Amino acid sequence: MDLCAFYVNGHRYGIPVLAVEEIVRPLPITPVPGSDRRLAGIINLRGVSATVVDLRRCLAPQENADSFASGHGGGPISIADLDAVQRIGVSDFNCRLILMEDHDHLCEAAREQEIGVFCEPVALLVDQVERVHRLRVSHRHPPPANLRHNFIAGIYELEDGFLSEISVLNLIDDILAAVRVGNEPGV
């Protein structure tokens, strides 16, 4: 299995290359006020609208987690956030958007390998893209029990450290679940 590796918050993660449509330099992202904090907003890439999942927030260390774990509408976007929005794509040179394939456009090989993708366009915002690693699925370790994020599909041990494979579908399900809870009447 070929995994596209990238860095988020200093750690290395990966997703199946077959699930990646393209990797682009950051574009202006339109934030959607009131949305889940893990969603950076919407981009328009050649006539296609994609929701941007900010992996840096998804994979934030434990101590910062509470600020967004409560789900959507965790408070007003701060000015710092506004700056961050404006900063993306201008100064943060290594930042990349990984545009995922959507379900309808997934290639046959990916389907055979049961690579799961979302039904509509989603882009992942990462700190830096590394390279593609060819790895054996049989070498994949189950995620250690103390890992907080349930969207880590497994761990690979490489010469220069670990690579955690992310299940994007699980991540999105997670966000969707949080959004629905956040929207129940009375909450």
Place this chain on the structure above:
Amino acid sequence: MDDDDFVGEFIAESLASLAMVERHLLRLESASTIDAEIVDEIFRAVHSMKGGSGFLGLDQVVTLSHHAEALMDEIRKGVMAMSAAVADSLLAAVDGLRGLLENQSVDVEGLCQRLSRHLPSKKEVVDISQAMVDGHLLIIEASSEQLREAPDCKDGVLAGLAKIGEVISSTLTEEEMQTGTQHVTVRLSSPLPPEIVASLYHLEPEQVVPSTENVTAAPASSQQIAQPSTQVVTAPAALEAKEIDVIERGAGKNNTSANGREPQSAVLRAAPPSPSPAKSASASLPAMATPQPGESSVRVSTRFLDELLEATGNMVMARNQMLSRYQFQDDVSFAVLSRCITDVHKNVVQQRMQSIGSLFDRFRRPVRDLANKLGKEVEFQTDGGDIELDRTIIEAFADPLNHMVRNAVDHAIEAPEERVANGKSRVGRLILRAYHQSGEVIVEIEDDGAGIDPQRIVAKAIEKGVVSVERAARLRQREMVHLIFEPGFSTKDQSTDVSGRGVGMDVVKTNVERIGGAIEIHTNLGVGTIFAFRLPLTQTVVSSSLISAIVIEVAGQRFVLPQSAVNEIIQVDPQDGKDRIKQLDGEDVYQLREKVLAIVHLEDCLSLQRTFRHPVSGELLPDRRGRIADRRQQESPEKAQAFAHQRKRLDRRRQRQTLIVLEFRRALFGILVDSVVGVEEVVVRSTPQLLSQVPGFCGHTVLGDGSVVMMLDVAGIVAQRGLRLQDLPEHRVEARSALKTAQQMITFENAPGEFFAIPLMMITLIEHIQGDDIHRVGSREFYQLKDQTIPLLRLEHHLDVGSFNDQETYHLILPARVPKPVGILAGGNLRIADFSESFDGNNDTRSGVVGTAYQSGQVFTLLDLYALVEKAMPEVFAGLTQQRLNGSTRMLLAEDNKFFAKLVSSYLQLPGLELTVVEDGQQAWDLLHRDRKMFDIVVSDIEMPRMNGFELVQRIKSDPALRHMPVLALTSLADEDSRRRGLKAGFDEYAVKIDKQDLLSMVHRFVSDIQAAALPSVEQGVR
């Protein structure tokens, strides 16, 4: 095309034409005279169906449609009238055919017998299927000479042929066959085999061949053949040729076995065209013109359409981006490209849209059947059927509407006797109506039935345990009526098969809410009920369609609002002393004219930090004064309260802000934003699933500069801020019917026994005043009303009427829509009365008087306030009425209300203007249609019987010879929405009936345009 495809096409096509047939039948039944065109259309539809099904071997469909066709033929020929019984049988046949096409079992024989029963007894329907079993269906190809010389044909060819069988069709008439040598094709049903027939007529064996068609043709009774001129190329022949043509094209590709038919079809096509325009020709030729399956329509999947729509939406957006980036004005090829893109997009969107009229029409039949079954008389009307909505919305709407319509006929509309006893017309009325209003589409079901009794509802609700006695006691009338939407509520104890099968109004409500709509009820006991479904525009337009949007900026971020929801945009300057933002109960409100509007800070709504731009550096900084105390994060109540308090105070540091007044369900509220960036035509995309739960948005779009912006959802803002907007008044039903049938008038008495009346809508204010407060200056009288000095006018000074004695108190009447305030002194007995239209406007030519009316034993003089004011104080209308029209202009005025007709024509008594008044759109159209050069300008009311203003203008604007004639709308409603709707329908301008000034200036403007346009052509004519 393989067979399955063909069958599928046929079924789809036939179902559509059955729907059409049903509609037409219902129309025929209710119409007083038979519209030959409609009959023809029904006939053709049934006929093509018969042909098609015969071709495909659907025998039962053939038999049934054949019988229906035979009956229609009699009606078409005027032999039979369209009675209710006939219509019933035909409708039953339509149902049967539909059932057959949908693969249900149908009692074809029974239906056929039923149809045959209506036929005149001597005419037996030739059962073609039977003929197929009993004998041979033969085609004779010969020259007329050959046939003429045949031994059996001494007394006429057709008569001769009739001896050995039944002539189904012949390409030539008897007369034509008696002379010359033309080729003729005769189809014959005969017990004799082809060889024998050939030898009988001395023909070559190949000239008589068995027909491969399963079935054909109108019955050719001997009577028909005896009338020479009626028998020409019969419809089936033409039809068959057409169809085989289609098949052949398919055969060219995959070489199916069409060989057997080929010689025949070739001959048929080679047959000379029908020489005489006889009756049956009129049936056959249009039949050829009707689209045949597979030829002029292609069915595509909705998914494909959606993808196409998205792609074209992107094209439009990309085009817009290019437009904003480069200068393309002079580039012709780009202009062409741009227009093509717009056209393509429009057309694709159109494919997803459907007019709601198609949904409305579906109920015509159930209403009729249901009413018959229940012994009620119901007139079914529709209005606004041309409004187009997304197909999926229309479909989602079908069930709730069906339920409501059935309910209305079953429960609301009373039995005829009961209606008569209650002083209503025997025939109940059920109206389905759709219209646009403030960014929403409203679909209404109005009945003039019994209305809903809130007390009965409450009693039932308590009985059913839907509501507790305690709670019921606290309910307001409105809330009581709304109990019908509670689950488990159904007013009739016995559920019938008509309505009330346990699924009640609660299901209707949920269904409507699922598509983003809401229901309102306006009911008036004994008068009627209106159920109004409101659907937000964003739900009803297709995703990826183009809408006009206002781009706003708040907290450094841009958003768009659908322009249809925006009522007004106001610049608000907090520094300004006139600042009308006020605090009320801790909330910001804005005083807009006489209304007090709730203000919503958009930042609060969207959980954005309020910001302000630093006056010097221009930086965007957080607005700490307006710090949001997020209610979910209150640390200490005191602190939060302090914050909240602070927040409510308007920040004076802010520079100018913009208040956008939004209209939501006919109520207004304002949102405060930092600025309005502009207006753009945008293509709406739906919100991605991950973000769809975020409140306050209904989609997103890409602006011309390529940036993505979210589209604000007005309903979402209202819900999110918990705004309780004032509902519309309860008496709407009453008001509306008053508008239609009667005129509300203020009546008063001056000299004893002398009564006057003024339409309520011509009055702004009535004050009770003391005689002592009237100031006299010379011969003139004034009254001080607040800070205005109002000159007074006494009727007896200007009209030949008695004066009233000096009184202690008077009434002061201020007319509406006069440029300067004027008061009219009125005596006592002030009342509001509903006047029917029975007033006499002809025998009174006094200026200032419209006519007289007789009501409840008294004679009233109807006043024209404007003429009166003009007469008494010419300076009020100075400059307006003296404007002369140059030359001569011929105007057509269509107005059904006699009062207004008189009033408006009195306004239009201008030199050089020749006025013709008609009572409704139909009359207007008849005149216009008769001579397209008879009039220069049309002024039309909207609400009129027979043909309303919208329909009239649409007809005028679609007639090439009339298209350029200005058509002005007249209305009693002054609101922006009606105006927009009027302009959309094609009216050139829109004026309020009673606003003389407005009307006159409008007429002047258009008349001078006409004259300007007419001048050169006159000169040319002279040369």
